[in-house]
Amino acid sequence: KQEVTQIPAALSVPEGENLVLNCSFTDSAIYNLQWFRQDPGKGLTSLLLIQSSQREQTSGRLNASLDKSSGRSTLYIAASQPGDSATYLCAVRFSNDYKLSFGAGTTVTVRA
Amino acid sequence: AAGVIQSPRHLIKEKRETATLKCYPIPRHDTVYWYQQGPGQDPQFLISFYEKMQSDKGSIPDRFSAQQFSDYHSELNMSSLELGDSALYFCASSRGQGVNEQYFGPGTRLTVT
Numbered sequence: 476k477q478e479v480t481q482i483p484a485a486l487s488v489p490e491g492e493n494l495v496l497n498c499s500f501t502d503s504a505i506y507n508l509q510w511f512r513q514d515p516g517k518g519l520t521s522l523l524l525i526q527s528s529q530r531e532q533t534s535g536r537l538n539a540s541l542d543k544s545s546g547r548s549t550l551y552i553a554a555s556q557p558g559d560s561a562t563y564l565c566a567v568r569f570s571n572d573y574k575l576s577f578g579a580g581t582t583v584t585v586r587a
Numbered sequence: 588a589a590g591v592i593q594s595p596r597h598l599i600k601e602k603r604e605t606a607t608l609k610c611y612p613i614p615r616h617d618t619v620y621w622y623q624q625g626p627g628q629d630p631q632f633l634i635s636f637y638e639k640m641q642s643d644k645g646s647i648p649d650r651f652s653a654q655q656f657s658d659y660h661s662e663l664n665m666s667s668l669e670l671g672d673s674a675l676y677f678c679a680s681s682r683g684q685g686v687n688e689q690y691f692g693p694g695t696r697l698t699v700t
Contacts, residue, residue, distance in 0.1 A: 517693075518675075518694045521688065568689075573620075573643050574632035574635060575689060577629040579629045
């Protein structure tokens with residue numbers, strides 16, 4: 476079964492610290508991987524999309540890397556701010572599939 | 588830029604009632620996906636359509652049905668509602684089914700009482 480795992484489930488850091496969020500997936504045959512942000516009870520905001528041929532994507536303070544061979548992606552958020560507090564979801568589109576398979580998310584709290 | 592539109596944004600129904608959720612994809616997007624996110628859970632894929640034909644099916648109950656219309660909007664029909672159907676329902680759209688990004692709508696929050 477193709478699965479997506481995010482560890483840890485929750486993370487609390489002081490403001491200014493860099494955040495490192497991990498995502499692992501069981502099958503290296505993927506189309507792409509997306510990172511989303513979700514605030515409590517709200518919708519999904521797409522942060523970054525990495526195609527299978529790419530190694531990383533950057534947007535502002537966000538950087539996501541992809542290592543297909545090891546089935547891992549990492550989302551880095553530099554110089555965290557209290558406004559970064561949210562749940563971050565990783566979603567993978569496996570090559571034999573059209574849907575996105577989501578991880579359970581990492582809930583981040585940035586303390587002022 | 589135009590985004591995915593979902594209506595209604597909030598819906599309250601009683602058990603055994605019927606609900607219809609609507610999704611309007613981004614212009615020129617021909618593929619629509621439906622996901623269900625229960626409280627404290629990650630989104631789970633329900634069903635998708637490409638060029639008005641069902642393209643994939645996930646863990647969608649038999650009480651639910653969906654279709655994509657000629658203008659590419661999609662509707663999710665839910666009958667005999669149960670308390671466990673209370674969730675956030677997301678629609679996403681993309682151009683084609685390949686490597687293109689899925690863009691998500693704001694979701695419809697369904698509460699079954």
